[in-house]
Amino acid sequence: MTKPRSRRGGGRPTIADVARKAGVGAITVSRALREPERVSVELRRQIQAAVDELGYVPDPNARALASARAEVFGVLVPSLTNNVFAEVVRGIYDSLSASPFRIQLGNTHYSGLEEERLLQLFGSQRPAALIVAGIDQTPASRKLLESAGCPVVQVMETGPDPVDMMVGFSHLDGGRAATEHLIEAGYRRIGFIGARMDPRSQRRLAGYRAAMEAAGLFDPRLVTTTPVLSSVSLGREMFRDALAKVPTLDGVFCNNDDIALGVLFECHRASIAVPKTIGIVGFNDLDMMQVAFPSVTSIRTHRYEIGRRAVAMALAAIAGNRPEQQIVDLGFELKRRESTAR
Amino acid sequence: MTKPRSRRGGGRPTIADVARKAGVGAITVSRALREPERVSVELRRQIQAAVDELGYVPDPNARALASARAEVFGVLVPSLTNNVFAEVVRGIYDSLSASPFRIQLGNTHYSGLEEERLLQLFGSQRPAALIVAGIDQTPASRKLLESAGCPVVQVMETGPDPVDMMVGFSHLDGGRAATEHLIEAGYRRIGFIGARMDPRSQRRLAGYRAAMEAAGLFDPRLVTTTPVLSSVSLGREMFRDALAKVPTLDGVFCNNDDIALGVLFECHRASIAVPKTIGIVGFNDLDMMQVAFPSVTSIRTHRYEIGRRAVAMALAAIAGNRPEQQIVDLGFELKRRESTAR
DNA sequence: AACAAAGATGGTAGCGCTACCAAATTGGCG
DNA sequence: CGCCAATTTGGTAGCGCTACCATCTTTGTT
Known part of the structure; x- marks a missing residue:
């Protein structure tokens, strides 16, 4: 006869302990815990009392195993x-x-x-x-x-x-809406800046492209992307690249708000007027976008x-x-x- | 005689299936998977082949239950x-x-x-x-x-x-280091702005206070806190409050970088020169702090x-x-x- | 009052895996 | 060559819980 619970670590209470203490069957305890309405009010109370007293917590592993x-x-x-x-x-x-x-x-x-x-x-x-x-x-x-x-x-x-x-x-519609807004606001040489071009970013880019082509403004040199993970500092660098490539750039739709913030900071640093010289649109609308100076247009997602x-x-x-x-x-x-x- | 595996959902392979296919005992499969060096190379290979062929993945719940x-x-x-x-x-x-x-x-x-x-x-x-x-x-x-x-x-x-x-x-040392840095840089009316004053923020505040008292600069009116969750927009608002309370404020140590960013943006908006009129220090050193304009001093944590x-x-x-x-x-x-x- | 239906409770038999021990095999050494 | 130790393998018995069915009540119906 082996010791009953030698393997179990601290000998924490099991459903059988609760059942014994409450004077009911183990299965009734199980039911009381999972579908209380199928157990009489009286037993439910007794069982709850035993559970509380013993500090019983069901073992999710045993549960998962038994119930598949x-x-x-x-x-x-x-x-x-x-x-x-x-x-x-x-x-x-x-x-x-x-x-x-x-x-x-x-x-x-x-x-x-x-x-x-x-x-x-x-x-x-x-x-x-x-x-x-x-x-x-x-x-x-x-x-x-x-x-x-x-x-x-x-x-x-x-x-x-x-x-x-x-x-x-x-995301395609989001990218298109952002770009159309820039076009309506009067921007013409609108760049796309996107880091970590995952499928969602790709579709935002597709939306940008659709809007630009519809307006007859698309130019592949306006698009700057990288597979690198997105960050504010990367946004700054990519904006500098984009500007070097297309000095007449007058707007940017950024893949996300981190990039947009990097662009904004670089504009400050280089004394580029926003929105006068460059218009900026972000994506996701993080809290900080409305606080930034100037506040940054963005696509709010839920x-x-x-x-x-x-x-x-x-x-x-x-x-x-x-x-x-x-x-x-x-x-x-x-x-x-x-x-x-x- | 009930159906052998009626309850199990898709009848996914079990360790017994692998054992049968490999022509060994179940326990040997278990060992081959967990402590391969205790099983002969030959059996290991057979077992691995069976595992691959059946697409066997051990059930972590059963494992947890059996091994406690x-x-x-x-x-x-x-x-x-x-x-x-x-x-x-x-x-x-x-x-x-x-x-x-x-x-x-x-x-x-x-x-x-x-x-x-x-x-x-x-x-x-x-x-x-x-x-x-x-x-x-x-x-x-x-x-x-x-x-x-x-x-x-x-x-x-x-x-x-x-x-x-x-x-x-x-965090106390961090708060002190940040504050001492402001003092050394020549700031005198240095405020503390802190949102969500959890215990770590409290200790940063204690560090701030220690540094300020050591320099004979402490004034309770310089401290602005709230239990509200931290955000960039909250940083902006709290900075405005702090400035209204102490118009001679010339520096702020912010509980975290979100707050610091809010302060920075408000300075831009209100045309307050940074670092000339107001010095700003943040906490945590998020990526964006070094990109911000002006870049923001912060306590880098790992x-x-x-x-x-x-x-x-x-x-x-x-x-x-x-x-x-x-x-x-x-x-x-x-x-x-x-x-x-x- | 008799009987079926519904509700409440319990017993048994696993879920898939591993701890524990026993058995079989091998090797070393006097 | 025989014996003991080390190594390798397998059988058994659960881990704690719930699905399934059986049993025992209670209730409703005519």
């Missing part, structure tokens, strides 16, 4: 420090904090291969739902998502062919709300009532500010 | 969008991505109660290690950490009384490195060789820039 379903949301984003994704993730966390679901966060570093690896890993946990950033998964990733056997929400972007559900907006909606849709799907709308376009807003007011 | 130890690092931070913690978290993720450990991330929202709740929750998973931000845990949280039965690393700050291990730096070191120490402790140094002070650097060069 972990109470985990797998979340895949390409970056943890990019404020944009941080806000999406925050929306997801906030929406899930009151639920029993945990979050398994993965950082793909903008790599398709890493995404596949993480999906493989997440799949082994049988998550309750998967939330992934973007719509450009590799074929292998797409297959993994389709066979995940759980609701899948692609976020940040909308597109024609969802794996399951989608919440986002059109990152936090995207996170919330993604969770809401996934939870609805888990509960069995899939939303009638598979694709939710949360749109964007052009925030007109001083940097383009000439 | 989950391959999970619990990580608790007060904010997900604050760039500072995002970088720590990134350091942690990057250091752990090649290991079998997953990460369970919790957001305490700067709340001690929420921290307790999350520690309770994390404890139920028997994590391999815990990394928590800060050193000011509530007594209940501290008890949970002490009885977690795994390595614990407190990060971001150092202090005299670690639960287990610590990686960080002294967030990413803190994350990496925390993981390295935890991994060492798990492997059985605890680092001889329990408390690692990674220090900080005062980055002198244009905003205080007068």
